[in-house]
Amino acid sequence: MIEIRQLSAGYNGQAVFSGVSLDFRPGEVLVLAGPNGCGKSTLLKAVAGIEPVMSGEILFDGVPMPRLSPRETAKKAAYMPQERGVPSISVRRMALHGRFPYLSYPRRYRTEDYDIVDAALERADASGLASRLVPELSGGQRQRAYLAMALAQDTQTVMMDEPTAFLDIRHQLAVMDTARALASEGRAVVIVLHDLCLAMKRADRLAILADGALAALGAPEEIFTSGVVDRVFGVSLRRVETDSGWQYYFA
Amino acid sequence: MKNSQTSSIRPERPLARVYLTLALLTLASAVLSLMLGPVSLSPGEVISALFRAEAVTAADRIALYARLPRTCGCILAGSALAVSGAVIQGVLSNPLAAPNVIGVNSGAGLAAAVCCAFFPGAYAALPFAAFLGALLSVLLVLLIAERTGASKITLVLGGVAISSVLAAGVDAVVTFVPDALAGYSDFRIGSLAGLTMSKPAPAAWVVLAALALAFSLTHELDLLMLGRDTARSLGLRAGRMRILLLAVAAALAGAAVSFAGLLGFVGLIVPHIMRRLVGDESRLLLPGCAMGGAVMLLLCDLASRMLFRPYELPVGITLSFIGGPFFIWLLLRQRKGRTHD
Numbered sequence: 001m002i003e004i005r006q007l008s009a010g011y012n013g014q015a016v017f018s019g020v021s022l023d024f025r026p027g028e029v030l031v032l033a034g035p036n037g038c039g040k041s042t043l044l045k046a047v048a049g050i051e052p053v054m055s056g057e058i059l060f061d062g063v064p065m066p067r068l069s070p071r072e073t074a075k076k077a078a079y080m081p082q083e084r085g086v087p088s089i090s091v092r093r094m095a096l097h098g099r100f101p102y103l104s105y106p107r108r109y110r111t112e113d114y115d116i117v118d119a120a121l122e123r124a125d126a127s128g129l130a131s132r133l134v135p136e137l138s139g140g141q142r143q144r145a146y147l148a149m150a151l152a153q154d155t156q157t158v159m160m161d162e163p164t165a166f167l168d169i170r171h172q173l174a175v176m177d178t179a180r181a182l183a184s185e186g187r188a189v190v191i192v193l194h195d196l197c198l199a200m201k202r203a204d205r206l207a208i209l210a211d212g213a214l215a216a217l218g219a220p221e222e223i224f225t226s227g228v229v230d231r232v233f234g235v236s237l238r239r240v241e242t243d244s245g246w247q248y249y250f251a
Numbered sequence: 252m253k254n255s256q257t258s259s260i261r262p263e264r265p266l267a268r269v270y271l272t273l274a275l276l277t278l279a280s281a282v283l284s285l286m287l288g289p290v291s292l293s294p295g296e297v298i299s300a301l302f303r304a305e306a307v308t309a310a311d312r313i314a315l316y317a318r319l320p321r322t323c324g325c326i327l328a329g330s331a332l333a334v335s336g337a338v339i340q341g342v343l344s345n346p347l348a349a350p351n352v353i354g355v356n357s358g359a360g361l362a363a364a365v366c367c368a369f370f371p372g373a374y375a376a377l378p379f380a381a382f383l384g385a386l387l388s389v390l391l392v393l394l395i396a397e398r399t400g401a402s403k404i405t406l407v408l409g410g411v412a413i414s415s416v417l418a419a420g421v422d423a424v425v426t427f428v429p430d431a432l433a434g435y436s437d438f439r440i441g442s443l444a445g446l447t448m449s450k451p452a453p454a455a456w457v458v459l460a461a462l463a464l465a466f467s468l469t470h471e472l473d474l475l476m477l478g479r480d481t482a483r484s485l486g487l488r489a490g491r492m493r494i495l496l497l498a499v500a501a502a503l504a505g506a507a508v509s510f511a512g513l514l515g516f517v518g519l520i521v522p523h524i525m526r527r528l529v530g531d532e533s534r535l536l537l538p539g540c541a542m543g544g545a546v547m548l549l550l551c552d553l554a555s556r557m558l559f560r561p562y563e564l565p566v567g568i569t570l571s572f573i574g575g576p577f578f579i580w581l582l583l584r585q586r587k588g589r590t591h592d
Contacts, residue, residue: 074486101486
């Protein structure tokens with residue numbers, strides 16, 4: 001499990017947020033939400049080792065991050081960034097890159113790597129795309145290719161930065177279904193999401209970041225009743241009970 | 252799942268065909284390069300010369316002392332510059348980057364000029380000096396790019412600025428020490444005329460070592476192409492790897508420049524041609540570039556000595572005249588049917 005303790009992080013010596021404590025619990029879908037620039041992406045990047053930690057600490061299964069090599073943390077947490085390169089390589093090759101942390105120089109794939117990648121492709125519903133080139137794929141298909149790569153990394157924690165951006169509604173829901181399925185396998189799934197209604201309906205817990213701090217952390221029910229969304233975003237979140245549970249909307 | 256291939260799938264077989272064709276082309280152009288020139292030799296004469304330790308006939312002397320160094324030089328410089336270009340484009344994820352665009356060539360050129368001006372005749376030191384010059388300039392460009400936010404266009408602009416400063420440096424050295432680069436215009440344009448084995452021999456070791464290193468780091472190069480964030484999240488120390496790979500590219504370009512002069516174009520267009528043929532995967536791209544670069548330089552060098560016999564054009568000129576239009580034709584032909592973004 002990844003535990004974040006009193007974390008501050010930011011760019012060029014300027015903290016975007018500070019004093020954030022949060023656990024990425026196995027078996028749970030955690031959504032990070034908040035206004036633009038509140039540091040949701042920075043938080044994930046700090047955990048993925050992309051941005052430096054300014055103060056506080058991140059524990060991977062109880063071990064502080066500085067004591068682990070980048071490859072060791074890459075075996076514990078996978079990260080799907082918002083911005084990605086689109087090289088002209090096959091989807092299978094892309095997924096194989098997910099095995100990188102497990103290979104030592106000069107990086108020869110073992111049979112088990114191919115097996116894990118095949119399973120990851122299957123799991124991400126990308127088997128049919130395996131020999132297609134990434135630039136030829138639609139947004140939703142690319143998402144599946146990247147997911148296959150993250151799954152091939154075989155980590156307990158999977159972090160996704162706005163995985164639903166640029167996707168149509170069907171694909172957005174498919175991403176959330178995958179997140180749910182991964183959580184039910186015992187993984188911790190952490191997603192940065194702008195769509196609050198989708199988050200309220202599908203997340204186990206929400207962490208609302210605002211004004212450089214953690215404004216609220218809790219189950220959707222707690223978040224709703226606390227009124228923190230209304231305060232932070234300056235909107236009014238409402239809900240209505242339907243046959244398929246609560247539906248959220250903005251009045 | 253069982254390979255239900257559609258038209259958009261690139262099957263493995265044509266890929267094998269691409270490599271086989273490239274290998275045959277390399278061999279054929281090498282043989283032609285040995286045979287043709289102001290005095291043409293028969294295949295038999297070339298083969299018998301190659302298997303002799305000492306030159307006996309006039310044909311042997313032409314094959315062994317005039318043609319062979321030049322053929323080897325073309326293969327070496329062509330492969331080195333093309334692979335260097337592919338590595339630089341991959342590391343900087345910038346299709347506009349190439350050794351001559353981002354100041355690598357002119358850095359190597361300046362170092363070579365300074366080396367020749369102060370230590371005339373130190374041929375063995377030349378590739379290493381050129382490597383250092385190339386490395387320093389590429390690191391300078393990288394530094395500028397990182398300071399200014401590393402946008403693709405800034406990188407190229409920074410490289411162009413550095414290039415022109417360094418080129419002025421070469422001109423200054425040549426002005427003060429006119430003998431520094433004997434045959435200066437040849438060096439500037441790039442030429443392999445009058446090459447003897449002693450010149451490319453030290454560079455050959457640098458090129459071979461750098462190629463071996465580049466071929467062993469293809470996974471790392473691919474990760475960098477996926478973007479810095481993805482590379483780091485997969486446990487790659489992206490900053491360090493970028494510098495290491497750029498050093499490899501600088502070594503390749505520097506070694507080539509040390510004996511072939513400032514041949515620019517190979518490093519830009521051969522990687523692009525190969526990307527279209529075999530895709531972006533470095534494991535396939537780099538060997539393709541090595542062969543493609545060798546073929547391109549061999550054929551252009553051949554054209555430069557055959558077109559206006561007995562006069563000879565520096566190969567840099569032929570390269571631009573043949574390579575440029577060919578590249579434009581390729582761009583036009585492949586514009587349709589590709590959905591690149």
